[in-house]
Amino acid sequence: MTRTTQLSRQSSQERQASLIQAATTLFAKKGFNGTTTKEIARAAGISEALVFKHFPTKRALYAAILAEKVTVNELLGAIEESAKKQDDRRVFTLIAGYRIRPDVDPTLLRLLLFSALEGHELSDMFFGKHHKVFYDHLATYIQTRVNDGAFRPLDPLLAARAFIGMVVHHRLLHEIFGVPMDRPYDDTVSTYVDIFLQGLVAAPHTSGARKLRTRI
């Protein structure tokens, strides 16, 4: 057994942090029901009893994880800036890049899906912090571009969901379903943005009778 680390006493805060770290990995990999408190303790290098000194129940530990893992939104600043310049391509690339980039931890995606599927009470909040911000932001941007006349009139929220859907689906296929992706990552983003921007711009291609029912 190689248990070289964590022999020493740690402060309560340090312990709690490394405990959350270990638990996050396990919950993301095997879900709430699939993870035992014994496993968590072993992964954190402590006894099972100590886990319950920090969190009263297993569920409380899980809740703490969902509550803690909020996206750091330095990204939103960059988007805001590109939005002011009306740089469509860059706005979409930034959002797609964040959601699709392979170096962004796939753990959160799994955690999000698990919590939603298992119906955890904090799932909504987790979803709000991790997904909703993105398409609310994007929807707002699309709305302004529609008002400009740069994009054709359509439901901006629906359009935002559609774009993020493409991109999230790509991550899903790769990380959850294990579909191999042969093209380099930024190549893929570029293609997605290409398709989508051309799909949104004001000039419609009107082949035959296209009934374009759009409210708002």
Added chain:
Amino acid sequence: MTRTTQLSRQSSQERQASLIQAATTLFAKKGFNGTTTKEIARAAGISEALVFKHFPTKRALYAAILAEKVTVNELLGAIEESAKKQDDRRVFTLIAGYRIRPDVDPTLLRLLLFSALEGHELSDMFFGKHHKVFYDHLATYIQTRVNDGAFRPLDPLLAARAFIGMVVHHRLLHEIFGVPMDRPYDDTVSTYVDIFLQGLVAAPHTSGARKLRTRI
């Protein structure tokens, strides 16, 4: 207690069928680890022991479900037909319609996600039967349209994934994350198809230098 049904003896096949039915609902709702064999037995109206007369293990029952729930592909015929007529809009609408229509059982989507997340060995096959057929089909169609010159050159598989991604994401938001959808269903489909078709057609909107790196 209202246990009016299933007091009588049933044939092995009938039992097995109703057992699978009951188990499917439960596995989809709570996942493999979240469902107990006692629950399954109770839902099927039989004793727990009888469950194990039909399936040697809980996992075997789960495997039987994944193996059994294969999509009936009467839909693919309709798509094929529209594809021959090169009716782009109808091809995409058919695929989107199937994947997004609210009357199509959400159970399968949950089952698919659970099996993938929990890493079940039959997940791949289940995914292949339920998802892969759709975007392989769509990719083939897109490829022919690219060859025709009707669509601009791009990776057809990537494009197919992108479109189905939009549509699956929509179901995900609604059925898994509980996001309310205020627009009627066929209105949404129409918008998605609008965006996507315009994004694919041959005339690019070329704002500035658009590097369009496409292989194949």
Added chain:
DNA sequence: ATCCGGCGAGTGAGTGATTACTCACCGGAA
């Protein structure tokens, strides 16, 4: 007609293992 014997559907009452969680206790630093 009646008896019989085997068979398959069905079950109650368990089995050991594992679960989340508790408690009495330890040892080093202040």
Added chain:
DNA sequence: TTCCGGTGAGTAATCACTCACTCGCCGGAT
């Protein structure tokens, strides 16, 4: 001495799974 981080050894409950058994039905010998 007194906290406080840390633990070993539990506990009751629950888990998947088993076993010995009953019941009703059907086909054939009497």
